[in-house]
Amino acid sequence: MLRNARMLLKTFSSLGRQFSTTQTSxxxxxxxxxxxxxxxxxxxxxxxxxxxxxxxxxxxxxxxxxxxxxxxxxxxxxxxxxxxxxxxxxxxxxxxxxxxxxxxxxxxxxxxxxxxxxxxxxxxxxxxxxxxxxxxxxxxxxxxxxxxxxxxxxxxxxxxxxxxxxxxxxxTTHNVVRARTFISDELQVDASIVKVPVIGGNSPCTILPVLTHTKPKFKIEDEDDALPIIRKVREAEEQVAAVKGDQGATLVIAHSVAKFTHSLLMGLAGKGDPKECAYVESAVTDSAFFLKLGKQGIEKNLGIPDLAKFEAELLHELMPELKESIKKGIDFAKKTKK
Incomplete structure (x- = not known):
């Protein structure tokens, strides 16, 4: 009897949370x-x-x-x-x-x-x-x-x-998180106010922070000003792994995935105006984009921002490797039947 009563109380407690006026999700x-x-x-x-x-x-x-x-x-x-x-x-x-x-x-x-x-x-x-x-x-x-x-x-x-x-x-949110952190260090501002699109893929040589669209504005005269931070973002994973060992960068990944998941949940709940960068299939190009999220997942693909000449060249350079990776995934699926 006591066990049944406890189970009943737990059930009512669970229902209470689901129907509570303070529970919005x-x-x-x-x-x-x-x-x-x-x-x-x-x-x-x-x-x-x-x-x-x-x-x-x-x-x-x-x-x-x-x-x-x-x-x-x-x-x-x-x-x-x-x-x-x-x-x-x-x-x-x-x-x-x-x-x-x-x-x-x-x-x-x-x-x-x-x-x-x-x-x-x-x-x-x-x-x-x-x-x-x-x-x-x-x-x-x-x-x-x-x-x-x-x-x-x-x-x-x-x-x-x-x-x-x-x-x-x-x-790919960890690439955005790292870019925001590195840019905030350069600008000496709070990382939480920094915005920067990161396009391309998720392997080191396919990650491309678009520094000409950073907010607050990150002063860039030419490619030489941008490449050090681009390299820093691309090499961040390897640098952490070199110190931590094979475990690699687990904490920044967990933090970033939690942020991305929260944005997905905000979209599903119709809250705010969540926008995140992610690697998705698109008719625009095979790349990561900033996306507006909603109740059906991607509500709008915001596409690739206008790029400076050197950024367009970097994107052009990384696309063959990105397309080859996509082909590998598709071919692997087709030849492996489970």
Whole structure:
């Protein structure tokens, strides 16, 4: 009797949160790879996000214990852990946003082909489940190599007749976060007020901060003024990995993905005017863009801003590698049947 009473009280408490006049959002987020180095920090940040009402943590092991630990954090969102592949459908049940951070980070000397082969299995397992369980969810992919993994994911979804380019994102927010930080250091201003578009892809030589569109204005006379910061953003991941080891830059990634997820949830809730940079499929060009987010995912692709001559040349230089990565992802999907 006592056990039943407790369960009843928990049910009423849950319903109270859902129908509370102070609760303005009812969003379910699923983190795939929640127990990894990025996943743990990301999950904690999402547990603290007021827009998240249900947080589902999935990994091959330790997710249940992690969820229990996190359930003691004093925020209103509910959290549950799911382990092993057979529990994946339950983890994805009714998800509004699915964030995929599972997989191995790039190690020193690892090629894009090796990384794609190593991490592709995650996509082949997760995408069909998303297509079946929560086909309308927004999907944010962090798993690398982003330039090839996102096209691979799109191809897998197409085989399930569940591909919507407005709902599939390669997360590149960490490049924007780094660019904002480095520019704020140069300008000696608060990083929170800095805005800068970052286009291209997510591998070092395909990342392109558009410094001529920085706000506050970053004075650039010519290419020589811009290249040091562009190089700094491109080399940031490798520099952190050189100090931390194979674990790489986990905290800035978690912070950035949490910011991106929050913007997705704002769009779904019809709040504010969320705009983020992401690597998405587009008729404009194969590149990352600034996007206006809404209830259907991408509400408007804001495209590529007007570029200075040297920026246009840099974009032209990086496009062949970006297109080759996209081709690799598509070809890998077509030759691998699961």
């Amino acid at each position: 009812n969003s379910r987020v699923c983190v795939i790879g929640a127990c990894g180095n990025v996943g743990q920090a990301l999950s904690l940040l999402l547990k603290r996000d007021d827009l998240v009402t249900v947080l589902s943590l999935y990994d091959l092991k330790k997710a249940i214990g992690m969820a229990l630990d996190m359930s003691h954090v004093d925020t209103n969102s509910e959290v549950a852990g799911f382990e092993k592949i057979e529990m994946l459908p339950k983890a994805l049940y009714c998800a509004d946003v699915v964030v995929i951070v599972a997989g191995q980070p790039r190690k020193k000397g690892m090629s894009e082909d090796e990384m794609l082969k190593q991490n592709s299995g995650i996509i082949f397992e997760v995408m069909p489940a998303i297509a079946e369980v929560c086909p309308k969810a927004l999907i944010a992919i962090v798993t690398g190599p982003t330039n090839a993994i996102v096209p691979l994911a799109a191809e897998v979804l197409k085989t399930k007749d569940a591909h919507d380019p407005n709902r599939l994102f390669g997360v």
